[in-house]
Amino acid sequence: MMSASKFIKCVTVGDGAVGKTCMLICYTSNKFPTDYVPTVFDNFSANVAVDGNIVNLGLWDTAGQEDYSRLRPLSYRGADVFVLAFSLLSRPSYENVMKKWMPELRRFAPNVPIVLVGTKLDLRDGKGYLNDHTSSGVITSAQGEELRKQIYAAAYIECSSKTQQNVKAVFDNAIKVVLQPPRRKEIAMKKRQRRSSHSCFFTYTVIYFERVSAFHNTFNTRAMQPEQLEYQCFTARATGGSCVEVVFIKISAASTSSAKPLDMNH
Template structure:
């Protein structure tokens, strides 16, 4: 997804490494924003190394495959506990990937073990983990790839307002 976003192409021969870093300048509301994008290894072999890259993150893009129930279930079972432990309070954009394959009848016939995740399930997961956004995308077709990163930028530049709890009998006091 990162290569697709930064190069506007789908890499057919890309082999993921342990950690990939990308940089992109994006214009947001008339201002140029420099993005430092880190793609970390999800494999179990890197469980101890991966969290070292979390320090200083402003937002996480947590992706799962829309054609893999195991990938979807790992959001709550593996990734959320890890992110809450190593980077509590950092917002998460939940992303369903491989949107082009979810409705591809031939792909589903050829891969009988694929269990498509629908939009409702994605939204349910978003609510469960408290993510401000859920987006489905396809790096292959570029569908919604830009929207994923726009949502991540927006949540950092314009964080959602915290709901204020009103306490009975107490007056508000603002110290500047």
């Protein structure tokens, strides 16, 4: 096999016992573990071919339990993509995607794309499970897709480690997201509603910085209606050399009437 042209670090996150480690073992060994399953899978690296591209894929597992909450973010450094997993049989793990995991990922890795994964597909779709359990805790495909939209995930995939259904597709999609990221204009439009409620800095044009808290000779306002905003996104280099995402927002003249200038001398 040809040498890989790019290294991709893929980190799996999600509640404990949703099947993250089994999914990784299944993907790397092509078999479902029937014996001991470790709490955390050993880091794995191998050359993988996707759509004619050969990449060196590094897989990092994390423990979802609260005991690891302080150590877990250390694995996020340098991540290119996250596989965020929940169990299709566990509504709490589904709800924790928004309650726990998205706040954590936004804090420690705000610009890293996400592939959302629903695990244990074979059990949800199996006739025997629903006969023995209530359907109230089961997550449907439509609910999974709705969650994908809410968190702006690049893809949503349902898989089964036991049958190996869609397991390869999970990591193929993770690689594709890194190699072929969505166009920035589309990303900016998807984030339009969320960012419209944030503080924006503007003179004639509003400027929103994800990692920069102030901009000289600017004004500040919060009460911005979505229809008054038009986003345009690009990457700039901030003081110190780090890259930050910058969004220019055109604002209607009526919106500036109540804006108060910021005193940049304090």
